[in-house]
Amino acid sequence: MAGAAMALALACPAFAQDGPIKIGVLEDQSGDFAAATMVKVHAIQLAAKEINDAGGIDGRPVELVVYDTQSDNRRFQEFMRRVLQSDKVDAVFAGFSSASREAYRPIVNQFDGLAFYNNQYEGGVCDSNMIVTGAVPEQQFSTLIPWMMEEYGPNVYTIAADYNFGQISAEWVRQIVEENGGNMVGEEFIPLGVSQFGQTIQNIQAADADFVVTLIVGAAQASYYEQAAAANVGLPMASSVNVGQGYEHKRFNPPSLANMYVTTNYIEEIDTPASKAFVEKFHGMFPDETYINQEAANSYIAMYLYKQMVERAGSTDHDAIRAVIAEGDVCFEGPSGNTCLDPQSQHMSHTIYLAKVGDDHSITFPKVWEDIKPYWLGEAGCDLTKSDPSAQYTPSSPPPAQ
Secondary structure, three states: OOOEEEOHHHHOOOOOOOOOEEEEEEEOOOOOOHHHHHHHHHHHHHHHHHHHHOOOEOOEOEEEEEEEOOOOHHHHHHHHHHHHHHOOOOEEEEOOOHHHHHHHHHHHHHOOOOEEEOOOOOOOEEOOOEEEOOOOHHHHHHHHHHHHHHHHOOEEEEEEEOOHHHHHHHHHHHHHHHHOOOEEEEEEEEOOOOOOOHHHHHHHHHOOOOEEEEEOOHHHHOOHHHHHHHOOOOOOEEEOOOOOOOOHHHHOOOOOOOOEEEEEOOOOOOOOHHHHHHHHHHHHHOOOOOOOOHHHHHHHHHHHHHHHHHHHHOOOOHHHHHHHHHOOOOEEEEOOEEEEEOOOOOEEOEEEEEEEEOOOOOEEEEEEEEEEOOHHHHHHOOOOOOOOOOEEOEOOEOOOOO
16 A cells, blocks of 8 residues: 555544644565565554553554555655655654665654664664664674574574675674684675575585574575575574564475574564463454564564653653653563663663574574663763764774764
């Protein structure tokens, strides 16, 4: 669909006289990333309905203004301008790929908007106009890579999508491998849209790798798994993105994803009362939902974080909301456990689950790390309570010394 405003508050008549709080939703409901992102829209709709049924945000109904960005960065730019200039939304929930985020982020800054990026990503964004609820490398790789090296060996081969997510994530892997005395025996960057991996598989088979780090994204690149299984690559795999986003263990036949290990802040197999309740009410509203991924949980959490911030601020004014964030106690107990917003970076703490895919594609959790903070940006010098560089940093290009 091109776009539609969803006034979900209409069934709830007992609202204050103030107008609705409008939230823009720019997500890929079609295109290469849709398999992982349609569920984000549903999670936002679920949370909006719950919030409206309970009286709205500070007595005001939530109205969602939804556009299908079609996995097209130009549409992100077009629709971001539209929701901020014409639709006059109070906040925007936007984007799956890092390329999409970086396409729209300058527009958010231009209009002093407030955008929630509810995805796992490569980290480093220090921008007061952005709130990031997904996990970042210091939460996922600092746990995953040392565990894999201890379990399987020090020799690592990385294949990554050839854009900022894959490139910066691979830099994190490289750094953590070297810090832990390991060896990078191979590293390849795969253009988005590539679906044939014969040469890459040959390269991996020729290297002395103990495991493969897969940082590939989208429907086309996911073809790697069946091709690698058919070629009997037979190496354990590690990822910060697969399974937790694109539920490849459900989409591909066993044993394509066997012996993959993923660090994720949520997947629907998590066996806790909070997760089970979330899955149950999700399917109550969307009975045909294919899979409830970490991005769905992040988007759901983000709605309740925004509600809390607006109610504490007494306003949707961004300066008032930032003052609430600076207090350092914006938290929510959700489907993935307790999460809190770091005021320096405006990223979230998370429980990190190590998910292992079995031969039959069942999921087990050999390790859980509680309350992992998004520590790197703050330690590197990002402090949004004092200054706003509106920049993205990497381990090799950290914030300038203050």
